[in-house]
Ligand SMILES: C[C@@](CO)(OP(=O)(O)O)[C@H](O)COP(=O)(O)OP(=O)(O)OC[C@H]1O[C@@H](n2ccc(N)nc2=O)[C@H](O)[C@@H]1O
């Protein structure tokens with residue numbers, strides 16, 4: 134028996150960040166939009182916990198106990214009073230350390246996959262609370278679509294989206310550490326009052342109406358100056374996308390992936406081509422939003438174990 138779960142990446146169309154809290158986190162008004170760029174996680178019974186990863190960025194994914202998918206399986210097993218005897222295979226397509234919540238996505242997918250494999254039928258609220266313990270972005274990876282995240286981003290309220298938005302995502306060389314970007318945000322804010330974060334009513338209306346022009350006029354990422362300060366080369370990528378006709382150009386979350394909102398699918402394809410030709414990014418690809426959260430897409434009663442790549446085959 135094996136279970137395969139597909140899980141999307143995200144972009145933050147608004148990321149309003151408050152002052153640091155006593156616990157080191159920041160209160161947010163985090164408007165998440167799931168985008169159709171996916172990792173898949175396959176869970177198969179095994180002797181002990183085993184992890185393999187394939188995909189272009191596989192070499193950057195930790196295979197030890199720090200992997201968020203492994204931590205998710207262990208957390209669920211502990212709650213169920215059983216051992217995490219499972220082989221998790223991650224087919225990774227979401228850029229690593231790119232501000233698109235790839236690790237969070239794998240954690241949510243592993244939870245859903247193990248829950249199904251072990252026949253636990255864990256209530257949704259319990260899964261969401263395990264997600265929140267694993268990381269601020271993990272609950273959103275479980276639910277997908279669009280949501281406003283408050284607190285440190287883990288308290289979710291679903292949002293209505295009235296149409297399809299077309300995006301281009303440009304991957305950058307290297308990654309940016311999320312804590313480092315939040316620290317840089319604090320440094321850049323030194324000496325001034327940081328207002329409490331609130332969601333923009335105009336942005337929520339743009340999402341509801343499915344209007345890319347209105348959304349482009351309201352997207353806002355408070356972490357963008359910090360990401361640009363740590364990786365100034367991103368400014369050239371943003372400029373190249375704007376020049377190619379993007380309605381909006383922004384850093385995705387803590388970066389360094391950059392996101393470009395397009396008028397429609399053909400415009401997105403043109404912008405991706407221009408970004409690739411510009412030489413200002415590692416690669417550029419199109420994706421549409423919203424997209425569903427972690428979803429079971431395959432249940433194989435007798436998987437052919439030989440088709441599961443070993444660690445040495447990664448990449
Ligand atoms: C910035 C965002 C935007 O959605 O995502 P990415 O762009 O990195 O994917 C998130 O806030 C990242 O969420 P996530 O990556 O789950 O963070 P966590 O594991 O919970 O926390 C990692 C570290 O980020 C910082 N952190 C995270 C969330 C938050 N609200 N305030 C923070 O200051 C803290 O330094 C924390 O120790």
Ligand SMILES: Nc1ncnc2c1ncn2[C@@H]1O[C@H](COP(=O)(O)OP(=O)(O)O)[C@@H](O)[C@H]1O
Pocket residue numbers: 193194195199200201202223228229230231232233234235236237239240308309311387388
């Ligand atoms: N399953 C996973 N996939 C990717 N990264 C992971 C995973 N588990 C843990 N990590 C760690 O989390 C860090 C952040 O990765 P990721 O979640 O892809 O980016 P971001 O937080 O920018 O969205 C990585 O540098 C990596 O060390």
